[in-house]
Amino acid sequence: MKKILFSLLIVLVFAGCGDKNKDYLVKIKTEYGDMLVVLYDETPLHKKNFLELARSGKYDSTNFHRIVEDFMIQGGNVAEKEGVQEDEGDRIPAEIVDGLYHVKGALAAARQGDANNPEKKSSASQFYIIDGMSWEFMTTDVRQLNQRMSELLQDTAYSDLLKEFQELARNRDNAGMTALSIANKELVEEKYGVDLSVDASEYPEAYHGIGGYPPLDGEYTVFGKVIDGLEVIDKIAEVKTKRNPATGEQSAPVEDVFLTMEVVEMKKKEVTEQYGYEYPDSEE
Numbered sequence: 001m002k003k004i005l006f007s008l009l010i011v012l013v014f015a016g017c018g019d020k021n022k023d024y025l026v027k028i029k030t031e032y033g034d035m036l037v038v039l040y041d042e043t044p045l046h047k048k049n050f051l052e053l054a055r056s057g058k059y060d061s062t063n064f065h066r067i068v069e070d071f072m073i074q075g076g077n078v079a080e081k082e083g084v085q086e087d088e089g090d091r092i093p094a095e096i097v098d099g100l101y102h103v104k105g106a107l108a109a110a111r112q113g114d115a116n117n118p119e120k121k122s123s124a125s126q127f128y129i130i131d132g133m134s135w136e137f138m139t140t141d142v143r144q145l146n147q148r149m150s151e152l153l154q155d156t157a158y159s160d161l162l163k164e165f166q167e168l169a170r171n172r173d174n175a176g177m178t179a180l181s182i183a184n185k186e187l188v189e190e191k192y193g194v195d196l197s198v199d200a201s202e203y204p205e206a207y208h209g210i211g212g213y214p215p216l217d218g219e220y221t222v223f224g225k226v227i228d229g230l231e232v233i234d235k236i237a238e239v240k241t242k243r244n245p246a247t248g249e250q251s252a253p254v255e256d257v258f259l260t261m262e263v264v265e266m267k268k269k270e271v272t273e274q275y276g277y278e279y280p281d282s283e284e
Contacts, residue, residue, distance in 0.1 A: 023271060023279075026054050026224075027262045030064075032236050035129070035229035036264070037107055038277055043095040046109055046122065046223035053078065053125055054261040064257040068249070069175045069237040070133055071213060074110055075259060078125035090124035091117075092221075100222040101204055103212035105233065106130040107224035122221050129226060131237040132212040136182050138203060141196045148188045148196075149181050175238075227275040 028035045039047040053059050058078045066074035079086040092109065102108065107129055109122030153162045161184070168176040189196055200208060207214065226233065236257055244252040268279050 020281075021268055023266060023268050024051055025227075025264045025266055025271065026050065027264055028229075029260045029262065030232065030236065030257060032257070033229055033232035035226045035232050036275070037224045038227050038271065038275075039107075039224040040097075040100060040222075041281070042097045042100065043221060043223035045092050046095055046221055049092055049124070050127070050223065051263060055263050057261075058082075058125070060260040061258060063259060064236055064253065066128075066244075066249075066251045067237060067239060067241055067253050067257070068131075068251050070131060070137075070178075072128040072130050072132070073233060073236050073257075074126065074128040075257075076110075076123075076125050076127045086124050091121040092124065094120040094122065095221045095223065096120065096218060097222070098218075099204075099206075101206045101212065102130050102132070102214060102216045102220075102222060103206050103225070104130055104132045104210045105226035105230050106212065106222050107226065108216070108220045108222045111220060120219065120221075129233055130213050130216075131233050134179075134182070135207070135209050135211040136185075137178065138207065138211055138214075139198045139200050140182060140185060141198055142178070142181075144194065145181055145185060145188060145196050148192050148194065149184065152184075152188060152191065225277075227271070227277045 023038065026037045026039065028037060039050060041047065053076075058081075059076055062076050062078060062081050064073045064075035065077055065080075066072075091111075100106075107127060110126035110128055111117055111120060111122050114120070152158055153165060161180075164180060165177060168180065185196055188194070203214060206212075239257060240254045241250055242252050242254050243250055271277050272279065
């Protein structure tokens with residue numbers, strides 16, 4: 001009997017070891033394209049939960065139900081799909097790790113606010129992916145830029161530029177107006193003799209050149225990152241939205257953005273070679 005138990009223990013131990021040179025990634029498929037996501041080993045509870053939901057097909061036919069351009073796209077409401085309410089007991093303990101930031105493409109867990117959730121526990125299924133602010137936006141004094149731009153547009157010499165802004169305003173394209181202002185930053189600086197740059201050193205290195213949404217750092221669990229398909233985030237973030245009657249937020253997509261998921265097994269070395277993602281514990 002002891003030999004049988006010992007043999008069973010050996011089997012269980014080796015079964016749990018796994019291949020440290022391999023990883024399980026998740027492909028999120030949408031009509032706008034696919035996003036390939038790597039999940040962080042530093043957040044094991046969230047990684048395990050996300051993989052289980054993806055493998056079981058529970059995420060399939062859910063949608064991105066909350067979309068805010070220059071901020072994030074949120075989806076994965078499995079409870080709503082199944083016609084139930086999320087059980088508080090299923091929430092995942094926070095795994096907020098210093099150094100895992102809300103850069104563009106970051107995958108993070110949605111949650112209830114601090115008033116009802118002081119421990120910052122994550123939703124059992126809902127997640128969001130950061131669209132975020134551009135690096136140019138993050139390193140520009142946007143308030144002063146907008147003030148100077150308003151002055152500039154009163155000059156008849158810039159009537160064509162004024163027409164561009166008016167067209168964007170008519171279409172309520174706030175992101176487009178911001179992008180147009182940023183594109184004319186040097187013009188404004190030269191005309192008014194000002195420097196509208198913000199010191200980039202105030203942001204962690206991870207944000208440099210890519211952007212994101214730093215205000216969420218330390219508040220929500222970041223547990224993965226899109227390593228292929230960043231352009232898909234942009235496409236989804238740009239879909240037409242309407243007011244959400246429950247929150248008053250302009251974030252409900254006019255047409256459903258459904259998703260399905262596929263778990264992809266890959267060697268870590270291949271992940272690095274194909275997508276440039278470096279594993280913290282990578283070994284030659």
